[in-house]
Amino acid sequence: MVGLNTEMVIDTGFLKNLSHLPDELAKAARRTAQKTNRWLRAITMAELGFELSINSRAMNTRFRVYNQAGKTTKLWIGIRDIGVHRFGTPVQTAQGVEVGDHFFPHAFINPMQSHELLVWRRRSRVRSDIELVTLDIADESEAIVARYVPQVNRKFRELFDREFQHVLSGT
DSSP: OOBOOOOOOOOOGGGGGGTTOHHHHHHHHHHHHHHHHHHHHHHHHHHHHHHHTOOHHHHGGGEEEEEETTTEEEEEEBOSOEEGGGGSOEEEOSSEEEETTEEEETEEEEOSSSSSOEEEEESSSSTTOEEEOEEOOHHHHHHHHHHHHHHHHHHHHHHHHHHHHHHHHTO
C-alpha cells in the first residue's frame, strides 16, 4: 500500500505535573491520543474532499486509524491516484467525459467488469491499450496534513484537559 509517511511527535511534558495519578493519567492519555487521531482524520479528509470537490464517502477507504495495543495510535492516509469516477457521476459528451467540475478530453465511460461507471482513455491507437483516468492526490494530501501538524499538540492538550476531567469525575 502507498501511504503518507509523516511522523508527528506530541509534546507530553505537561503530564509530569500529574504523575501522582498514573492509572487515570494513562487512561486519559490513551483516549486523548485516539481522539486526536480521529480529529486529524476528520479534518484532513473533509478538507481534501473540499479541495478536490469529491464526496467524503469516496475518501473513507483512504483514511484509516489504527489503535495498537492501547499504547499508540496511527493514522494511515492512502495517497495513490484516485479514479475520477469517484468525483461524481460521469457524463459522456462528444469531446470526452465530464465528472463533477472536471472535464477529461478523449475519455469514455465503460464499467469494464465493475458495478461502477469507470472513466477510461486510450493510450494509443490500439483498441485494447486503455488506462483508467486517475487524478494525483499526493501533493494535496501532504500539504493539508502539513497544515494541521502544528495544531496537533494544541488539540491534544485541549482534548486531554477535557478527557482528564472526565476520568477524574468518575463518569
